[in-house]
Amino acid sequence: MIGPDTRIAIIGAGVGGLTLALALRERGMDAEIYERTTELREVGAAVYLAANASRFIERWGLGQAFSEVSWEPTALIYRDGRDGRVIARHDETESGRYGAPGHGIHRADLQQILADAVGRDRIHLGKEITSYTQENGEVTIQFADGTNSQADLVVGADGARSIVRELMVGHDDKIYTGRSGFRGLVAVKDLPSLPDPTTIQFWIGPDGHLLHYPIGGDGDVINFLLVKRMPWDSEDWTIEADPDEHLKHFEGWHPAVIEMISAPTFDRRWALNRRPWLSSWSDGRVVLLGDAAHALVPHHGQGANITVEDAVVLARCLSEADPDGIDDAIASYQEQRLERTARVQKASYVTADVLHLHDGDEATARNTELASPEWMHGQLDWIHSYNADPNFDKVDLA
Ligand SMILES: Cc1cc2nc3c(=O)[nH]c(=O)nc-3n(C[C@H](O)[C@H](O)[C@H](O)COP(=O)(O)OP(=O)(O)OC[C@H]3O[C@@H](n4cnc5c(N)ncnc54)[C@H](O)[C@@H]3O)c2cc1C
Numbered sequence: 001m002i003g004p005d006t007r008i009a010i011i012g013a014g015v016g017g018l019t020l021a022l023a024l025r026e027r028g029m030d031a032e033i034y035e036r037t038t039e040l041r042e043v044g045a046a047v048y049l050a051a052n053a054s055r056f057i058e059r060w061g062l063g064q065a066f067s068e069v070s071w072e073p074t075a076l077i078y079r080d081g082r083d084g085r086v087i088a089r090h091d092e093t094e095s096g097r098y099g100a101p102g103h104g105i106h107r108a109d110l111q112q113i114l115a116d117a118v119g120r121d122r123i124h125l126g127k128e129i130t131s132y133t134q135e136n137g138e139v140t141i142q143f144a145d146g147t148n149s150q151a152d153l154v155v156g157a158d159g160a161r162s163i164v165r166e167l168m169v170g171h172d173d174k175i176y177t178g179r180s181g182f183r184g185l186v187a188v189k190d191l192p193s194l195p196d197p198t199t200i201q202f203w204i205g206p207d208g209h210l211l212h213y214p215i216g217g218d219g220d221v222i223n224f225l226l227v228k229r230m231p232w233d234s235e236d237w238t239i240e241a242d243p244d245e246h247l248k249h250f251e252g253w254h255p256a257v258i259e260m261i262s263a264p265t266f267d268r269r270w271a272l273n274r275r276p277w278l279s280s281w282s283d284g285r286v287v288l289l290g291d292a293a294h295a296l297v298p299h300h301g302q303g304a305n306i307t308v309e310d311a312v313v314l315a316r317c318l319s320e321a322d323p324d325g326i327d328d329a330i331a332s333y334q335e336q337r338l339e340r341t342a343r344v345q346k347a348s349y350v351t352a353d354v355l356h357l358h359d360g361d362e363a364t365a366r367n368t369e370l371a372s373p374e375w376m377h378g379q380l381d382w383i384h385s386y387n388a389d390p391n392f393d394k395v396d397l398a
Pocket residue numbers: 011012013014015016017034035036037046047048049127128129130157158159160161162163181183225270289290291292298301302303304305306307
């Protein structure tokens with residue numbers, strides 16, 4: 001029977017694993033989380049949580065804790081990366097338009113708040129899954145340390161480099177998108193040329209762009225992602241960065257761009273990989289969630305957000321299923337998530353092409369569209385206003 005005694009094992013204590021544990025608890029179910037690392041210490045700058053995720057953060061009573069260490073951008077601005085000209089400016093905040101706050105938050109803060117809410121005793125560190133077997137509805141997971149564990153349901157929330165997905169699909173199916181990323185944090189005080197530091201800004205141009213937003217309780221630190229077209233000939237997801245290789249493409253760009261991307265020392269370059277669409281995320285009683293199911297490129301800032309949606313929907317499907325209905329719950333979860341996540345994946349992927357247009361008619365038409373509130377709402381509303389739990393009040397958009 002699905003309930004407090006159902007043994008649910010979550011692989012990975014990232015955004016998906018931790019929020020799934022919270023969503024399950026809210027519905028009277030418990031889970032054990034198995035995490036590969038020996039200490040919870042998220043690396044890699046920050047994320048932006050949008051209303052489609054943050055409405056659940058509020059519901060779980062974590063809104064105040066998030067607000068204390070995060071910043072809600074005051075506007076969304078697109079600029080020409082070379083001369084700094086404003087192409088488009090949209091002044092509504094996330095909470096103003098979608099009824100739940102935006103959180104620019106350091107990943108370490110996010111993970112700490114979520115892990116504290118879940119309870120550290122539920123998170124088993126140093127447990128790297130290497131394989132699983134199934135018999136009569138019971139899954140046995142094997143860990144690299146030689147131990148194993150049994151569960152009625154296993155959720156592979158082990159991220160973009162998911163081993164659970166690889167075991168399911170039979171090979172590593174990542175696809176390099178032709179673009180690399182450089183991520184960094186810079187104090188606002190070190191960016192004297194930066195206009196509108198309290199906003200989300202895209203500085204766009206041929207074959208590259210810079211995205212940044214403030215994080216932290218005072219919004220005094222800028223998190224940025226620099227994206228450019230570059231070859232990749234490694235199986236790894238990050239490689240050592242050559243000093244200054246990120247700067248070459250952006251010579252002559254606006255001083256605010258140069259200032260920001262020159263500030264930190266980059267030792268790693270990130271492959272912007274995606275995963276192909278799967279028609280099923282499950283194998284018996286093992287099911288994928290988050291990046292393991294639908295890793296996408298970060299150009300819509302939605303990877304963590306749709307992962308939280310997954311968690312809410314999976315918990316709801318389990319709680320709404322018949323007592324012996326784990327298989328039905330898995331099927332219903334996929335039915336509700338496959339199409340939407342594929343749509344967001346695709347939208348994220350094509351966004352880079354649009355941002356990286358060379359000067360000409362297409363770029364001019366793009367700039368007109370970006371500046372139109374109606375066009376922008378058409379691009380963003382269906383993502384940010386989405387409510388993964390119908391028991392929530394519907395979001396009314398003007
Ligand atoms: C450059 C960049 C910028 C981004 N910016 C944003 C943003 O602004 N907004 C946004 O919404 N998203 C953003 N994302 C995406 C976001 O970080 C991911 O989509 C999100 O973290 C996915 O959550 P997850 O739980 O699936 O995976 P993760 O959060 O990556 O968690 C996976 C966990 O599984 C563990 N694990 C891995 N393998 C094993 C194993 N074999 N056994 C046990 N544990 C294992 C890992 O250690 C990790 O703790 C960005 C991503 C990148 C790369």
